[in-house]
Amino acid sequence: MNFSTLLFVSLFCGLILAQDGVNAPETGKISKRHQCFPDMCKVLQEFHAMKQKLGVLETRLKNSENQILELQNIERTKVIFSAATGGNGALGPFNTDTTLVYRAVKTNIGKAYNQATGIFTAPVKGIYYFTFFYHAGGAQPARLFLMRNKQIVAATSDHSTSYDGADNGGNAVFLQLQRGDHVYVRLCAHTHVWQNDAITTFSGFLVGQV
Structure with missing residues (x-):
């Protein structure tokens, strides 16, 4: 999931919370916010951690590819x-x-x-x-x-x-x-x-x- 998708999820969640605040009683709004918002933060944190791990993996794969190309060039010389x-x-x-x-x-x-x-x-x-x-x-x-x-x-x-x-x-x-x-x-x-x-x-x- 890229940054644009994460941003969309965040905005969508915020829109739902806003609608709940308009349509629901005051007590219900507070209850839903306390239930939904912490869960979404956890999801975003997990996606951020996954993105970092994927970046590290991509760097390692790129380094391995460069090493293979270097060995192939040596073999051809x-x-x-x-x-x-x-x-x-x-x-x-x-x-x-x-x-x-x-x-x-x-x-x-x-x-x-x-x-x-x-x-x-x-x-x-x-x-x-x-x-x-x-x-x-x-x-x-x-x-x-x-x-x-x-x-x-x-x-x-x-x-x-x-x-x-x-x-x-x-x-x-x-x-x-x-x-x-x-x-x-x-x-x-x-x-x-x-x-x-x-x-x-x-x-x-x-x-x-x-």
């Missing part, structure tokens, strides 16, 4: 990517540190990895897992840094040798990222890797939102 350098032959050495661009994209669910720049951009706050691997010739050094924004968070490297024909290396790390954080791989100056569609790779996925 999927971020998975894996890419290789592509090309063929040596990549590097360069005179300065260089961001590697992995152009041969295998998977890019969520479109968070940019194959034109080599940069992964976190679409949501959460825990992410990244791996990066390389293959390189043994005659020259190889050194890769995994970067979060401008900070080194993991590295892999090997020095040059005259007796080792090829080298392989890699690393992996869990990172807690904010939305908009960048993750990418840097090839250090004066080092190199070998590139093709399979052997030098960069991958990652969203473990869960926090």
Whole structure:
């Protein structure tokens, strides 16, 4: 029962009491007022208490609905990517540190990895897992840094040798990222890797939102 209905009940009761006061003897009017008015106040109080309880219940239901929607949004957020350098032959050495661009994209669910720049951009706050691997010739050094924004968070490297024909290396790390954080791989100056569609790779996925 809403406020308008309660108001109508109150006015109706008051009208009946007024009519009783006109049509009935003085003693009857006093008797009816003492019998009816306290009962109606009790009814109005009960309806008011019920309205408050319904308001609390409605608030709880709304909060539960928001929590369910939030969980559904988390479930729908999927971020998975894996890419290789592509090309063929040596990549590097360069005179300065260089961001590697992995152009041969295998998977890019969520479109968070940019194959034109080599940069992964976190679409949501959460825990992410990244791996990066390389293959390189043994005659020259190889050194890769995994970067979060401008900070080194993991590295892999090997020095040059005259007796080792090829080298392989890699690393992996869990990172807690904010939305908009960048993750990418840097090839250090004066080092190199070998590139093709399979052997030098960069991958990652969203473990869960926090």
